[in-house]
Amino acid sequence: MDLKTLAYFVAVYEKHSISAAAKACSIAQPSISSAIKLLEESLKTQLFTRHARGVMSTESGQALYPLAKQLLGQADAIKSVFDEKSQTVAFRLGLVAALGVERMSLLLKEFTSSVEGIELTLVGHDEECDARIITQSYAHHKEQFQPMWQDQYILAVPTNHKLRLKQNITLADFQGLSLIQRTPCEAWDTLIEALTQNNIEAVIRAKIQTMEYALGMVRAGVGCALLPNVPQIMSAQDVVFKTIDGIDLSRLIGLAYQKNSEPVEVLKVLALKRG
Numbered sequence: 430m431d432l433k434t435l436a437y438f439v440a441v442y443e444k445h446s447i448s449a450a451a452k453a454c455s456i457a458q459p460s461i462s463s464a465i466k467l468l469e470e471s472l473k474t475q476l477f478t479r480h481a482r483g484v485m486s487t488e489s490g491q492a493l494y495p496l497a498k499q500l501l502g503q504a505d506a507i508k509s510v511f512d513e514k515s516q517t518v519a520f521r522l523g524l525v526a527a528l529g530v531e532r533m534s535l536l537l538k539e540f541t542s543s544v545e546g547i548e549l550t551l552v553g554h555d556e557e558c559d560a561r562i563i564t565q566s567y568a569h570h571k572e573q574f575q576p577m578w579q580d581q582y583i584l585a586v587p588t589n590h591k592l593r594l595k596q597n598i599t600l601a602d603f604q605g606l607s608l609i610q611r612t613p614c615e616a617w618d619t620l621i622e623a624l625t626q627n628n629i630e631a632v633i634r635a636k637i638q639t640m641e642y643a644l645g646m647v648r649a650g651v652g653c654a655l656l657p658n659v660p661q662i663m664s665a666q667d668v669v670f671k672t673i674d675g676i677d678l679s680r681l682i683g684l685a686y687q688k689n690s691e692p693v694e695v696l697k698v699l700a701l702k703r704g
């Protein structure tokens with residue numbers, strides 16, 4: 430007894446006809462008849478009685494039918510599990526820190542819904558991956574870089590700070606200013622270098638890694654923080670944001686990739702919408 434034979438039995442049972450079952454299974458009628466005969470011999474029982482207009486199931490046939498349907502259903506379920514697994518597209522996407530949760534969530538939602546069977550894994554920008562969303566400075570010569578967003582850095586200031594009253598912030602305003610250092614942050618290095626060249630000394634009050642903690646410390650009045658003007662930041666309450674004149678503090682974010690696989694092609698299309 431095998432699954433194919435049981436499938437032929439089910440077809441005959443449901444069609445009440447060997448010829449109709451043969452047509453439904455796309456097989457010759459003698460093959461169906463032979464399979465049913467071998468099944469009856471194997472089970473040592475008669476499954477159908479023949480009459481002029483077709484066949485009629487016996488009590489043994491009626492007892493076998495639900496069992497055969499269940500077994501065939503289980504076999505299909507097993508096959509579908511492995512079919513789905515074989516169709517899965519594994520994709521590792523490297524991300525640089527502080528890209529902004531809202532806009533990245535939207536991008537990743539579009540990406541995963543555009544690639545059937547995608548199995549997305551997010552990793553750090555310096556880990557092995559299929560593509561990366563990074564700042565341009567991290568791209569190497571073997572990668573193609575497609576711009577997506579241009580972010581400007583702004584100074585987050587507590588609401589009760591004296592700088593909130595100033596319309597324009599310059600480097601001179603950083604003299605003795607309490608700052609929250611967030612790393613990694615490329616703009617931070619640029620700012621500190623400029624302050625050093627102009628003999629301006631700020632005061633580091635805290636060192637953290639995430640934008641969320643930086644905003645929390647600004648709200649608490651610990652100090653000011655240099656942050657990108659992403660929507661997630663600009664929508665923050667109880668914080669004042671100031672642009673900094675006299676220095677270019679910006680970052681170009683884009684898609685870096687080497688492979689030309691389908692998921693990367695989809696990412697390239699999504700990146701173009703934002704570039």
